[in-house]
Amino acid sequence: MKFKLLIVVLLQIIILTSCARFVLEDKEFSVYETEHFVFFCQPDSKMEKDIQKIASYSEKGFAFFNDFMDTNINIKIDTYLFDSQDSTSYSKLLKSLNYEFDFPAFTDLNGTIYLCYDYVDFDYSLASEVVLHEATHVIQNTFLYIFAPGIYEGHAEFMELKFGLYKNNGYSSESTIFSNLQPQIKNIVLKKNEMPSFIFGLNFAEFQGLSINDFKRETGYRYDIGASFIAFIIDKYDIKKLKNWFYKTNKDNFKQNFKNSYGVDFDTEEKNWYNLLMKE
Structure with a gap:
């Protein structure tokens, strides 16, 4: 199927x-x-x-x-x-x-x-x-070769949000993006039990929630969960490590590539992200 x-x-x-x-x-x-x-x-x-x-x-x-x-x-x-x-x-x-x-x-x-x-x-x-969100996809496909929908949509959503904050306020921070997304994401994660590791492991059809009989999407929250995790990681580490993780990453190797770049298991940082997300 x-x-x-x-x-x-x-x-x-x-x-x-x-x-x-x-x-x-x-x-x-x-x-x-x-x-x-x-x-x-x-x-x-x-x-x-x-x-x-x-x-x-x-x-x-x-x-x-x-x-x-x-x-x-x-x-x-x-x-x-x-x-x-x-x-x-x-x-x-x-x-x-x-x-x-x-x-x-x-x-x-x-x-x-x-x-x-x-x-x-x-x-x-x-x-x-x-336009920046979509241009990010062009760059991802042309220079970073990301083949994990959850990751490239999370990254594009993050860039869209970050540019919006910068354009409107003159500054933007990863912690602000995380905090802005936190209320709705917290409830969704608790309700749907979807963690970044699950979302990053989906193919395009699975990520978008597409089926043979229904091409409507109700999975926009996955963009926000991905953006939240990426904001968390960037806030903790440098951009060079992020680019190293992204390069030739797909839905099957993203955890190993993460460890190669950051020197820590993906599951460990995902747990840290979750704990921060659940704080009041």
Whole structure:
């Protein structure tokens, strides 16, 4: 059953990628290019009206990533922006999949980003945070080779939250992110009994909670649990160790890679994370 499920999901992703190109090539877009992005938006859309602001903040987010992660990534990412999930090209794209697909922001296998503006209530500042989340995936796939969905989504969620705090307050800390996530995560961990070790060991379909008959997700909490654990680890150790752990990590070797990088068992730090999470 798991094998069949994985095949179905992979086929859907492949279809998504090919359909995206087919639909988008037939549509005329306004283009706005920056150092690290090529933005495509529909003429006379809300996205086009705010594109310069979105682009400016997105570049700040990219620079923030390079500074915080101590990297010097220099790539250019195609980014397609739509006003809503029901609008023109995006609606055609989703209908071509023949199922209800509820990702208002995602990155395809070619490293192209897609974002619907209504997902962030038409807020250009929030849109840039989501762009950074998706750009983090491109970097993960291109330079870090992470193949553990729970880890790369947790990392992307962490970067989105950290950039948002920095952008709005002029500073951000891992302890603040941990504290902000703590109330809801604490209850979820107690209720669902899902620890980072469980989440990091899931494949894509399992992580997203997808089944053959239902492609709706109710697993957003896993993003937050992953982000919380990564915030905890970064607060305790340096970024170099994090990058060493991430490099070529997958759902099967993440514990061994963690020990190789940090010199301590993953289960030990997971227990420390849990104990801190459960504190009042």
